[in-house]
Amino acid sequence: MAGSTGGGETIMATREIAAHEIHAHAAPQGFLRKWVFSLDHKVIGLQYYFLALTAVFVGMFLSLLMRIHLIWPNVSLPLVGEIKPETYLSLLTMHGTIMVFFVLTTAPQGGFGNYFLPIQIGAADMAFPVLNMLSFWVTFIGYIVMLSAFFVVGGAPLHGWTGYPPLSALPSAGPGEGPGADLWVISIALFCVGALMSALNFITTTLDMRARGMSMMRMPLTCWAWFITAILGLLAFGVLFSAGILLLLDRNAGTSFFVPLVVVNGQIAAHKGGSPLLWQHLFWFFGHPEVYIAILPAMGLCSQLVSVFSRKPIFGYKAMVYAMLSIGLLGFMVWGHHMFMSGMSPYSAFAFSIMTMAIGVPSAIKTFNWLGTLWGGRIRFYSPMLFAIGFVSLFVSGGISGPFLAQPTLDIPLHDTYFVTGHFHLIMGVASIFGIFAATYYWFPKMFGRMMSENLARWHFWFTFVGTYAIFMPMHYLGMAGHPRRYSQGTELAFLHPLLPLQKFITYVAFVTIGAQFIFLFNLFWSMKYGEKASDNPWEATTLEWTTATPPPHDNFGGHTPAVYNGPYEYSVPGAPRDYVMQTDPATVAAH
Amino acid sequence: MASYTPTVSIDDPRTATGGNGVLPPGWGGDGDNFGLFDTRLRRARLGLVVGLTGIAMIFISFTSAYVIRQGLPTLDPRTNTLLHDWFPVPLPRLLLINTGVLLISSVTMELARRQAARKRALAQFVSVAGASVNAKEEISWLALTVVLGLSFLAGQWMAWRELAASGFYVASSPSSSFVYLLTGMHGVHLFGGVVALLTAGVTSLLRRSADSQLIAVDVTGWYWHFMAVLWVYILCLLEFVH
Numbered sequence: 001m002a003g004s005t006g007g008g009e010t011i012m013a014t015r016e017i018a019a020h021e022i023h024a025h026a027a028p029q030g031f032l033r034k035w036v037f038s039l040d041h042k043v044i045g046l047q048y049y050f051l052a053l054t055a056v057f058v059g060m061f062l063s064l065l066m067r068i069h070l071i072w073p074n075v076s077l078p079l080v081g082e083i084k085p086e087t088y089l090s091l092l093t094m095h096g097t098i099m100v101f102f103v104l105t106t107a108p109q110g111g112f113g114n115y116f117l118p119i120q121i122g123a124a125d126m127a128f129p130v131l132n133m134l135s136f137w138v139t140f141i142g143y144i145v146m147l148s149a150f151f152v153v154g155g156a157p158l159h160g161w162t163g164y165p166p167l168s169a170l171p172s173a174g175p176g177e178g179p180g181a182d183l184w185v186i187s188i189a190l191f192c193v194g195a196l197m198s199a200l201n202f203i204t205t206t207l208d209m210r211a212r213g214m215s216m217m218r219m220p221l222t223c224w225a226w227f228i229t230a231i232l233g234l235l236a237f238g239v240l241f242s243a244g245i246l247l248l249l250d251r252n253a254g255t256s257f258f259v260p261l262v263v264v265n266g267q268i269a270a271h272k273g274g275s276p277l278l279w280q281h282l283f284w285f286f287g288h289p290e291v292y293i294a295i296l297p298a299m300g301l302c303s304q305l306v307s308v309f310s311r312k313p314i315f316g317y318k319a320m321v322y323a324m325l326s327i328g329l330l331g332f333m334v335w336g337h338h339m340f341m342s343g344m345s346p347y348s349a350f351a352f353s354i355m356t357m358a359i360g361v362p363s364a365i366k367t368f369n370w371l372g373t374l375w376g377g378r379i380r381f382y383s384p385m386l387f388a389i390g391f392v393s394l395f396v397s398g399g400i401s402g403p404f405l406a407q408p409t410l411d412i413p414l415h416d417t418y419f420v421t422g423h424f425h426l427i428m429g430v431a432s433i434f435g436i437f438a439a440t441y442y443w444f445p446k447m448f449g450r451m452m453s454e455n456l457a458r459w460h461f462w463f464t465f466v467g468t469y470a471i472f473m474p475m476h477y478l479g480m481a482g483h484p485r486r487y488s489q490g491t492e493l494a495f496l497h498p499l500l501p502l503q504k505f506i507t508y509v510a511f512v513t514i515g516a517q518f519i520f521l522f523n524l525f526w527s528m529k530y531g532e533k534a535s536d537n538p539w540e541a542t543t544l545e546w547t548t549a550t551p552p553p554h555d556n557f558g559g560h561t562p563a564v565y566n567g568p569y570e571y572s573v574p575g576a577p578r579d580y581v582m583q584t585d586p587a588t589v590a591a592h
Numbered sequence: 593m594a595s596y597t598p599t600v601s602i603d604d605p606r607t608a609t610g611g612n613g614v615l616p617p618g619w620g621g622d623g624d625n626f627g628l629f630d631t632r633l634r635r636a637r638l639g640l641v642v643g644l645t646g647i648a649m650i651f652i653s654f655t656s657a658y659v660i661r662q663g664l665p666t667l668d669p670r671t672n673t674l675l676h677d678w679f680p681v682p683l684p685r686l687l688l689i690n691t692g693v694l695l696i697s698s699v700t701m702e703l704a705r706r707q708a709a710r711k712r713a714l715a716q717f718v719s720v721a722g723a724s725v726n727a728k729e730e731i732s733w734l735a736l737t738v739v740l741g742l743s744f745l746a747g748q749w750m751a752w753r754e755l756a757a758s759g760f761y762v763a764s765s766p767s768s769s770f771v772y773l774l775t776g777m778h779g780v781h782l783f784g785g786v787v788a789l790l791t792a793g794v795t796s797l798l799r800r801s802a803d804s805q806l807i808a809v810d811v812t813g814w815y816w817h818f819m820a821v822l823w824v825y826i827l828c829l830l831e832f833v834h
Contacts, residue, residue, distance in 0.1 A: 235646075238653065239653045255762055255763050255773075282657070
């Protein structure tokens with residue numbers, strides 16, 4: 001035994017040297033190299049996170065302006081003044097774009113994925129650190145370009161986050177469709193480039209940099225989620241990039257990829273023969289996987305947290321992995337359900353409808369497994385767990401209206417109403433945001449070495465949980481009552497008058513819920529400085545990030561590479577001295 | 593590391609994903625018995641394959657747009673009837689010569705890749721004091737590839753000029769838009785390859801390790817071959833798919 005141990009140590013030593021050399025960049029000293037142009041995945045993760053944090057407050061501010069305008073149409077608002085119908089459309093466009101790209105895609109994957117994927121698989125960094133830095137900075141420039149659209153002649157674009165031509169392709173189509181729309185397309189193209197580079201890094205890192213013993217089926221479900229999300233990103237963002245290039249050419253080079261013969265302000269535009277439907281196909285081929293790009297990381301994280309805080313192994317690990325894989329695969333076959341309104345062959349609509357409803361199966365498997373994990377667990381209701389359970393709740397509530405909308409006969413009357421707004425905000429927007437909150441509360445001790453205030457976190461949770469339901473559930477009723485979405489005001493329309501009290505209620509709740517986010521913001525920054533000191537493993541979790549120092553050193557594991565002996569969810573193992581077994585513990589329990 | 597002895601006998605340990613202190617068979621990244629160089633090379637090649645998948649998606653999207661646009665009718669405002677407006681652009685003969693240049697550059701690229709591998713193998717002996725291993729290599733295939741790559745790009749530019757001279761601009765007709773789009777996007781990607789080769793060349797001047805240079809040349813080599821295949825694909829698409 002002793003001999004074999006000695007041999008093992010030698011091998012370990014060799015590996016440490018190798019790992020150290022592969023981790024080519026030494027810890028940087030200067031401020032610029034350490035915090036700005038950093039190659040360290042942890043710093044890049046934080047950069048992504050704080051980018052998303054600023055973006056989410058901009059996005060929320062825009063939504064608040066919209067909510068105010070909907071119930072008090074004549075009120076002049078700060079920064080924007082009087083809101084004309086086109087201003088409202090600009091707010092809507094920028095709210096959607098900023099939230100979808102720079103928050104929901106950026107924080108869960110770019111932020112937490114960057115920070116924790118290498119640590120959780122036992123690597124010293126991402127596979128290509130320079131590329132990683134570039135992906136962040138390209139994304140950052142994309143964000144600046146997007147915001148600059150507010151400040152050019154004509155203002156921000158009007159075409160919605162989906163950018164349908166001909167509106168998005170003709171500079172003469174509206175006040176925001178001049179330079180503002182160009183900046184919008186450029187920003188999206190930049191974002192695609194950043195996302196593609198990032199996906200490349202995630203996939204290579206996951207496949208090639210796992211520590212000894214970390215087989216694919218021993219990865220935490222968070223890593224699986226980031227990995228699958230990266231594959232979706234790799235396949236989807238290239239398509240959006242192509243569509244963006246074609247749109248730029250239509251706008252600036254006079255081509256007609258997307259623009260048919262069209263009359264603008266009484267004049268025939270100099271385009272003919274293009275197909276707006278082509279844009280919709282390309283856009284939604286990206287757009288539907290994008291929904292999963294936003295929510296898969298939250299699913300992975302939720303699986304992780306439900307297991308950690310129930311002190312039970314995740315129910316059906318393999319089923320979880322296969323469910324995520326099949327959600328990812330099916331996600332590429334359902335884009336047509338966004339286009340039932342655009343007109344399509346009933347046979348195509350039927351196929352898209354069936355495929356869409358099929359996604360209900362893996363989604364139900366996941367929900368069942370989360371409940372199965374909670375069942376009989378010794379649940380610790382810490383704030384990350386509250387948000388994880390909140391996520392499950394929102395996922396179910398938002399998901400249940402999916403099969404409604406998947407049917408063309410129901411989608412056609414509901415599609416352009418608030419029903420869809422309520423549906424996707426619950427499932428794609430708020431559910432993913434709950435994932436981000438859960439991740440923040442869960443990993444904050446590891447990232448900053450201190451605990452966040454649990455009291456404030458609970459206040460934040462209940463305000464946000466009740467608030468988001470109170471905002472988005474009534475939208476389903478608004479939709480069923482026929483309230484169209486994207487209308488800048490309903491106060492002048494007699495048939496919408498009975499719905500005005502509900503709109504007012506939503507706006508009031510939005511005020512409170514957005515206000516509650518400042519509790520989170522305060523907690524975040526206050527705890528960085530004054531929070532209680534965190535131990536290395538405050539949640540008694542098993543995965544590799546909790547085996548290293550807090551915050552982790554530059555090369556993550558302080559000069560050695562961990563070896564992995566166990567699966568990620570070894571809780572309540574009979575016979576173990578504690579109720580959890582770290583992934584790095586070489587157990588002596590014999591396998592049966 | 594913590595270890596423990598079970599105090600009760602266990603019939604069915606509640607483990608999530610197996611494990612139980614056993615290292616699984618199969619590879620797991622760093623854990624394999626690869627040397628440093630092999631690991632870096634494998635990683636870079638894997639990254640390249642993933643990256644090429646992304647690039648392939650871009651051109652797949654263009655292809656689907658190309659095929660769909662051909663079948664679409666367009667409205668003629670004068671007669672108010674639907675017309676078929678797809679007329680293929682007569683491609684300049686020059687494109688065939690360019691194709692030849694690019695294919696030859698792919699061969700020189702392959703020679704450069706093998707040359708770099710040989711250099712690295714020899715470099716291990718050069719480091720021995722006093723040893724000199726025929727430092728003067730015959731031809732710099734790398735430089736030749738760069739020249740051929742730039743010639744290809746210049747040739748594409750001339751083909752564009754020729755198209756413009758015969759009246760086909762970007763916006764002239766749907767098929768001319770696609771000719772410019774596909775050749776342009778391919779050109780941009782190939783230019784990226786040229787920049788990568790130049791960087792690899794500079795790396796050798798800066799006396800970085802032979803390892804790094806070989807990895808750069810190797811990965812760019814595969815990228816270059818992909819670009820050659822992609823170009824042949826684009827040419828066939830433009831010429832034959834109508």
